[in-house]
Each structure stands twice: as structure tokens, then as C-alpha cells.
Amino acid sequence: GDSVTQMEGPVTLSEEAFLTINCTYTATGYPSLFWYVQYPGEGLQLLLKATKADDKGSNKGFEATYRKETTSFHLEKGSVQVSDSAVYFCALPMNTGFQKLVFGTGTRLLVSP
Amino acid sequence: DTGVSQDPRHKITKRGQNVTFRCDPISEHNRLYWYRQTLGQGPEFLTYFQNEAQLEKSRLLSDRFSAERPKGSFSTLEIQRTEQGDSAMYLCASRRDTTYEQYFGPGTRLTVT
Numbered sequence: 001g002d003s004v005t006q007m008e009g010p011v012t013l014s015e016e017a018f019l020t021i022n023c024t025y026t027a028t029g030y031p032s033l034f035w036y037v038q039y040p041g042e043g044l045q046l047l048l049k050a051t052k053a054d055d056k057g058s059n060k061g062f063e064a065t066y067r068k069e070t071t072s073f074h075l076e077k078g079s080v081q082v083s084d085s086a087v088y089f090c091a092l093p094m095n096t097g098f099q100k101l102v103f104g105t106g107t108r109l110l111v112s113p
Numbered sequence: 114d115t116g117v118s119q120d121p122r123h124k125i126t127k128r129g130q131n132v133t134f135r136c137d138p139i140s141e142h143n144r145l146y147w148y149r150q151t152l153g154q155g156p157e158f159l160t161y162f163q164n165e166a167q168l169e170k171s172r173l174l175s176d177r178f179s180a181e182r183p184k185g186s187f188s189t190l191e192i193q194r195t196e197q198g199d200s201a202m203y204l205c206a207s208r209r210d211t212t213y214e215q216y217f218g219p220g221t222r223l224t225v226t
Binding site for chain 2: 031032034036041042043044045046049051089091093098099100101102103104105106
């Protein structure tokens with residue numbers, strides 16, 4: 001079935017460092033792909049999306065490219081800030097079942113000053 | 114968009130009591146989803162509504178759980194005879210017919226003592 005695999009966390013970085021969080025997926029067809037961010041005690045916020053192969057989603061300095069060949073959607077940011085500390089989830093809508101979202105286990109990012 | 118709202122944000126209850134949560138989706142969104150998230154995990158799908166019709170339920174949704182969406186607007190999720198294993202964050206999300214991204218509320222954190 002459809003699934004998402006994310007790198008284990010926590011990822012610990014200093015402010016202004018480069019960030020990569022890996023995400024690979026298994027799916028039938030070519031679904032849309034999403035990154036969501038969750039701050040402590042809050043719900044999930046949509047960070048960025050890509051709807052087809054080779055699309056690049058971007059928002060708030062974060063980017064991710066939909067790579068069909070490697071079935072990946074890695075999240076990157078050139079210079080992280082302390083305020084980026086959160087849990088990041090990669091997700092895709094299932095091809096069946098009314099497009100409910102399937103999530104990875106999440107990657108916690110900790111940015112220190 | 115005013116965003117998805119959920120009420121209450123926190124609920125502490127004793128084992129065996131009944132609880133009810135409410136979700137108000139974004140007004141023009143026909144599709145509504147409930148998810149459950151336990152500590153350190155990604156959200157897991159519980160149930161889906163299209164307008165007022167409940168079209169899918171997860172195996173996670175035991176017969177102690179019931180959800181409604183009267184008139185296709187707000188939705189409620191009720192848990193009867195709560196158990197400690199029900200302690201989790203309950204998330205509601207909604208989306209339009211024409212796109213796959215879902216917008217999440219802030220969640221209701223349930224603690225069963």
C-alpha cells in the first residue's frame with residue numbers, strides 16, 4: 001500500500017546551517033506530495049506541496065522537489081532559524097479511500113542559536 | 114479563510130466517561146477528515162465525511178467511537194467509555210473538492226486518567 005518513509009530525528013543544527021530532511025514514498029500512480037510542520041502543542045500546518053513530477057514546492061525559504069525517478073521529496077532550507085524548530089511530516093493522499101493522507105513518522109528539528 | 118477550528122483544545126477525563134469533540138471546517142470545504150496522533154507518531158486516519166455522509170471509517174474506530182456531520186457543516190467525534198489508550202491528539206482537517214491538500218485544526222488533546 002501507499003507509504004511514506006522519513007529520516008529519523010532529531011536533527012540538531014546551529015542557526016544558519018543547511019537543512020535536509022529525507023522523505024521517500026511508495027504509491028500507485030503519481031500522487032501529490034506535501035510537507036506539513038507541527039509546532040509544540042499545535043495542529044499541522046501545510047508548509048509546501050508539489051502536484052506532479054519535477055515540481056518544486058517552496059514556502060518560507062523551504063523547498064522540496066518531486067523526484068519520480070527516486071520516489072523522493074526531500075525538504076531543504078539554506079539557512080535555518082531557531083523559529084524553525086518543530087516536527088516536520090511528509091505526506092501523500094492515498095490513491096484510494098477518498099484521498100486520506102498517509103504520513104511519515106515525523107522528523108524533529110532542533111535549531112540552537 | 115478563517116481556518117479549521119476545534120473545541121475544546123484540551124480535555125482531561127476519567128476512564129469510563131464519555132467525551133465529545135467538535136470541529137468547524139473551513140466554510141467552503143465539503144470534505145472533512147478526523148485523525149488521531151499519539152506521541153512521537155504521525156497522524157492516523159479515523160474517518161471521512163463528504164458533506165453530511167460518513168463514507169469511510171478506519172479499523173482504528175472501534176464501536177465506542179462515533180462521528181457525525183449533521184447538515185454537512187461542523188462535525189462531532191464522540192468517544193464512549195473512554196480508556197487510557199484513547200489518550201491522544203485528535204485532529205480534524207478539511208479540503209476542497211478540487212485539490213488534495215488538507216487544512217488542519219489545532220487539535221484536541223485528550224488525557225484519560
